Amino acid sequence: MIIIVDALNKDRFGDLLDEMFKLRARVFGDRLGWEVEIIDGREIDQFDRLDPAYVIGLDDEGHVVSCVRALQTTGPHMLSDVFQVLLDGEPPLRSATLWESTRFCVDTQRLCRDGNTMKAVSMATCELMIGSLEYARRSGISDIITVIDPVVNRVLKRSDNAPYDYVGSTKQMGKVPAMAALLDCTEERINRVRAFAGITHDVFASEDAVRDLLTARHLAESGRVTAPSDWSAMILSDAQEPLPTVLVEDIQDYCRAQIEAARTEEERADALRLVGVLVREGIHPALHQVVFQN
Incomplete structure (x- = not known):
């Protein structure tokens, strides 16, 4: 991409x-x-x-x-x-x-x-x-x-x-x-x-999709969650398969820290988008609390 x-x-x-x-x-x-x-x-x-x-x-x-x-x-x-x-x-x-x-x-x-x-x-x-x-x-x-x-x-x-x-x-x-x-x-x-x-597809990915992919990758590299091999496909195609089992408390803490550390509205929007991705992929409905508390 x-x-x-x-x-x-x-x-x-x-x-x-x-x-x-x-x-x-x-x-x-x-x-x-x-x-x-x-x-x-x-x-x-x-x-x-x-x-x-x-x-x-x-x-x-x-x-x-x-x-x-x-x-x-x-x-x-x-x-x-x-x-x-x-x-x-x-x-x-x-x-x-x-x-x-x-x-x-x-x-x-x-x-x-x-x-x-x-x-x-x-x-x-x-x-x-x-x-x-x-x-x-x-x-x-x-x-x-x-x-x-x-x-x-x-x-x-x-x-x-x-x-x-x-x-x-x-x-x-x-x-x-x-x-x-x-x-x-x-x-x-x-x-x-x-x-x-033999490339017929659009080679460009949207900025939001790439930002979601990078955020998910950084989250995986931080040790908070293990990323599946098809992580990009899940994000870029809006797949509904659940992510691997993780400690929801850790994810909540990470997302909350990202929101609180945001210095601009754009950074805050990126952090909130991450929450949306994780909720959509089925991590846990409790992640909505991160948004409501911030």
């Missing part, structure tokens, strides 16, 4: 962004050996401070498994300020309808755990491509320029999503070479990727 995190909702999804920055550190710093700044296990650069849009892919448990960053080319961006060597002295392309896509990565380690095959990686990659292109198209972006390595270039070609042109030339960047490629954000391109991957 895909969610867009940008300047409008980043305060609500700070936990997702934090996990995404950790994934980027593992991929670009550790695996690819790029010269990126990593602080406290997170890869964050100056362009992340410009309020870009992030297209983030999640697995069924709510973990970040893929991501890519979209940034306008009318201001500072990587190709104009960091990778200008790729342009061979030519000025960077700038247009309100041309956005830069960078930091495309997939968590192959998580996706291939427990005996899963590379098919999961391929599906996550294609879903991220579809999400990126559909987000761009509906935002009025006609083209994407992206800095990629030859591996990603081959992935794009294999998925029937080959760049229609390249800018400048390929140069060595860290352990791998890099190049600047151009992709159009047309419906035809999106349909080709969908056909290749």
